[in-house]
Amino acid sequence: MSLSVKLKKRYGDFLLDSEFECGNEVLALLGASGCGKSVTLRCIAGIDKPDEGRIVLDGRVLFDSEKKINLTPQARRAGYLFQQYALFPSMTVLQNVASGVREKDKSARDALVDDMIRRFQLQGLEALRPRQLSGGQQQRAALARIFASKPAAILLDEPFSALDSYLKWQLEMELFEMLKDYEGSILWISHDRGEVYRNCAKVCAMDAGRTEPVRPVEELFRDPITVSAARLSGCKNIVEAQPSNEWMTAEVPSWNRSLQCSKELPKTKFCLGIRAHHLRQASEKDVNPLVCTLRRITDDLFSVILMLQVHGAKEDAPLLRMEMPKELWSPQPCGSDLTLSIAPEDILILK
Incomplete structure (x- = not known):
């Protein structure tokens, strides 16, 4: 089972240009707010229409601008979990779950709804309406409705964005358990890197409407x-750099110094990334x-966050950020000089 997406859509000056494939796995679209993640999901679900492109799910063409194909949301069979779950407020839990069923035979419909009620632990809640449910119960009811429709793909649009950290953690664990046996493509939209790292096998980074190649x-x-x-x-520390005459050594103009790297460097200007927790106090042997x-x-x-000015740096050079566990920090006053180091293998080479 697979999902193939290649689409473009313009909103004024904003151009969405999404291209990726998702197999039988959980793929994250990771990006800042406003980068186009949710619009991509809406185009896949058939809520929004791309200006051009092609979307294919398990061999079925959902959208093709050249062939004038644009299936309805119902025909696409993509289960969409909205940020606020989108349960029908006037319906009971039982009615909400039943609304997702495609079966026409009444006995088959009833059996499927009963199975979903048991599977998502909604027993005893069947007669309640959404406003009477907790956040976790609403999420389970919304997922039960999605699974009752036998979706060919599941689309999760920042499912925990409006929750406090404790409830978010509880629901995240529940959601992971509910999804782990699903055999199909799952797209998980998020701007939370921790959430993505814990729950997704692969990730597609998005920036200003554009997707990057899918990576583990x-x-x-x-x-x-x-x-x-x-x-x-x-990564908190990113500086512009350029190659030097020495092998695998980068010049950092804003710091007026060079850094030894562990990889071959581009021949033109690039950037270096240094994670705040990779900086450490230097010993005599450190490069x-x-x-x-x-x-x-x-x-x-x-942790303790230290903001530091590199000696010899230009006035407009950003401060260097270092982080360490509190128990490792020996308090020193602002204005003190520290000698730090960064291992060559910990320096990121960035386009």
């Missing part, structure tokens, strides 16, 4: 290729020493 989740977080993907993966002045100290929940 671990690979994107370990070695992002572009500046936008690095930012989405949580890439960075003498910095401590400018700001911020206590986070379980």
